[in-house]
Amino acid sequence: MDIRSDIPAQDIERYHAKALEFSSMVRSLILSQLEVGFEVKRKSDNSLVTSVDLQVEEVLRQQIQLHFPDHGILGEEYEPENSRAAFQWIMDPIDGTEDMVRRVPTFGSILALHYRGEPVVGVIDHPLLDMRVNAAYGFGTSYNGKAIRLTDLDSAAIDGTERLILPARDNFVKYRDDGNLFDSLVRAHPNHRIYRSCFAHTCAVAGLVDAAIDYGDAIWDIAASRVLIEEASGKFVEVGKWNVPNLGFVYGTVFGKPTLVDRLVEHFRSDG
Amino acid sequence: MDIRSDIPAQDIERYHAKALEFSSMVRSLILSQLEVGFEVKRKSDNSLVTSVDLQVEEVLRQQIQLHFPDHGILGEEYEPENSRAAFQWIMDPIDGTEDMVRRVPTFGSILALHYRGEPVVGVIDHPLLDMRVNAAYGFGTSYNGKAIRLTDLDSAAIDGTERLILPARDNFVKYRDDGNLFDSLVRAHPNHRIYRSCFAHTCAVAGLVDAAIDYGDAIWDIAASRVLIEEASGKFVEVGKWNVPNLGFVYGTVFGKPTLVDRLVEHFRSDG
DSSP states (O other): OOGGGGSOHHHHHHHHHHHHHHHHHHHHHHHHHHHHOOOEEEOTTSOEEEHHHHHHHHHHHHHHHHHOTTSEEEESSSOOBSTTOSEEEEEEEEESHHHHHHTOTTOEEEEEEEETTEEEEEEEEETTTTEEEEEETTTEEEETTEEEOOOOOOGGGOSSOOOEEEOOTHHHHSSSSOHHHHHHHHHHOOSEEEOOSTHHHHHHHTTSSSEEEEEEEOHHHHTTHHHHHHTTTOEEEEEEEEEETTTEEEEEEEEESHHHHHHHHHHHHHHO | OOGGGGSOHHHHHHHHHHHHHHHHHHHHHHHHHHHHOOOEEEOTTSOEEEHHHHHHHHHHHHHHHHHOTTSEEEESSSOOBSTTOSEEEEEEEEESHHHHHHTOTTOEEEEEEEETTEEEEEEEEETTTTEEEEEETTTEEEETTEEEOOOOOOGGGOSSOOOEEEOOTHHHHSSSSOHHHHHHHHHHOOSEEEOOSTHHHHHHHTTSSSEEEEEEEOHHHHTTHHHHHHTTTOEEEEEEEEEETTTEEEEEEEEESHHHHHHHHHHHHHHO
8 A cells, every 4th residue: 555545636736736836936046046147165075056056945945834834844955844744845956056057958956745755746847958847646747748658668679779877987986886887887788878967867757768877866866756757657766775974865776667677777686 | 380271261251151050040940840740760870860860961961052062061861072172061960869859959960161171160059959059260169159268177176076078888889999998087087977969069169068078970970079169269189080891980089178188188098
């Protein structure tokens, strides 16, 4: 029994509708900040943060507190709020901050609602690409407002032409000594791309590629992806979860068309 | 003495202006074909070709023959024309055809004019991204209509945060046994991306990344890139040129901010 069946369908619809409203609000904010300019700083872990990241997360937190005062909030830039609540909004205000700073249009904004750890609503929005994927448990997945379903790959079509997105090699060695996994994956699946942002997830959800792998992610990086993929008839597998000191849990995930996902997961069993 | 100094400046301006006209025409054609739909086939080398690739190259050839009947034409989809002419228009009508078929917006259209083997005019246009870089010898480089100049990286800034675009590993093993080069590059430069199309070149020209490497390309893949990079104060180095049976010459190139390009070129000397 899926615990999410406990949630009345009209509540899921309402959360989903609000998530889309929040996402549109965030898109306008990001586009206006790109127009007028913004501040950029390095965080203690050497990653970038901008005034846009902070403002987007502030706006989302205000909206969530206004509409769902009893829900929790977990985001990249500020402290968790209401962390024992059953419903948790999880966000990465800007995923691919470095790309946004350089105006590479693949960066995006991620928003998800989880219920007792299970994803109920997920949205990934790319303001400069005018691309958005969204899903709600039991209500399917949409890409730019249109319902979509992934068509599985025939296993004979996994012949080297299959389209795979990987994270950079660094993601396999930053917290783990799994560089060998990257090396075997790029050899086994020569038609690979590396986008370094949630654009990889959007491409897998919308079927623009056949599958994607992400590795060494925080919860907010992947919070929207499982419901987005599963509601599109795809498969989402967590291949690893590790507790990193001073950081918390990081995840390894494989998602996309089921037959290819199954094949990819074998790499993590044999080499991991 | 640069042989391109033989060409009157007003001629270069005229070629450049026409190249931009041709590029706008191509953009409209591509956008309308994406709207109405198009035919997709596999070529004998298993790569994709569509009716859009063919139509774009046909339109470009007609326009060039009309305006520059004594110039030569070299393109991916049809036979060379007037191959002994001093001026040669070189084109990849759609670079990243597979991405275009899947609606990944990074594909683009490449057009260049060479004079006795030296690039005079270069344009890369991305219809779905509304992005274009263009340059003419002696007239500088523009990105979306605005003149640009690359700011070199300080060598101390090459500390792992430098932004590099690579081709997929397959490009290093398709015609050469240089997989070790890919393996050493992804280790030495952890902040890497793989886009598999001329979007990599556009990002390097516009300074959205610090440098790019391409490997195993045909002449039309790189025909615009040298003048685009050099006119933006960047550096373009050919690190290899090999004659592949039944295909002709393929090239290895490194281009972008000079200090990083110099550092990258060392990999090809020590490992290549």
